[in-house]
Amino acid sequence: RARNLNVPFAVCFNENKSNEILRLLWQNVEVNINNQELVFTKSIKEYNNKDKNEEKGISANKKIKVADIGKEYKKIFLEMDEFEKNCVGAKSLNTKNILGKVPNCEWLKYPESFAVPFNVNEYFLSLKENKDIKEEIEEYITKIKLARKPDIIKDLLEKCKNFTIQIKYIENSETIKLKNKLISFGIKPEQFDSAFTSIKTVWASKFNERVFIATNKVGIDLEQIKMSVLIQKIIPADYAYVIHTRNPTNNSNKEIFAEVVS
Secondary structure (H helix, E strand, O other): OOOOOOOOOOOOOOHHHHHHHHOOOOOOEEEEEEOOEEEEEEOOOOOOOOOHHHHHOOOOOOOOOOOOOOOOOOOOOEEHHHOOEOOEOHHHHHHHHHHOOOOOOOOOOOOOEEEEOOOHHHHHHHOHHHHHHHHHHHHHHHHHHHOOOHHHHHHHHHHHHHHHHOOOOOOOOOHHHHHHHHHHOOOOHHHHHHHHHHHHHHHHHHHOHHHHHHHHHOOOOHHHOOOOEEEEOOOOOOOEEEEEOOEOOOOEOOOOEEEEEO
8 A cells, every 4th residue: 555655664663763753753854874774854845745634644635536336236245256346346356367367276276255245335334223323424424524633533433433343234135145145155153243243344444544544645535435345265274475476675577576474
């Protein structure tokens, strides 16, 4: 996310250096390297894109056009071959695309997957049994738009997150399809409530403070954010890894960069 926004992202383990940075909070800062040592100084340059909102970590600078995915869902769950743009997110789409490139062999397996598409969260909120929860979330979103202090915004986001977790599963001819799918996928009937809570936790993640700051910076409102949920079977693996098809250390598309943990 930081790379996509052209923002440098680093971890500092030196407390003295961290305090050095904090002393320059809300100021324009120049970072230089002197004999392998990072040096932070107040910049004398003036920037034209300063905004009062930036003091809260919020910017009104609109950069991204949000895709219109409508207000309806195709099905309450989608099998992998049904994944489509505007129904599921990029991770689900990439999962489908990779599957088509995996050779059919004994030693290479691919995890079973299905997805709860966009607008299913909104569907559950539309049920009369969840009316009060929906109204509470809408009220807090309105307050977030008017809030100016980071601490208040953080508290309101937490309230939205908690109310999302409280969404009730109401069984009807549509929702029973999702329940039956989860059970056929391997969830025991007595574990369904826990599984549904996990799905709601993904829906609630759009109210994370970090997500709010990142999306607000590019002009995306909370109402525009809709969550799909990719559900996969866990593989008892010997190794965990992340593979970058473009080397992030030198931006070379001729090199693959992998991080492996046993």
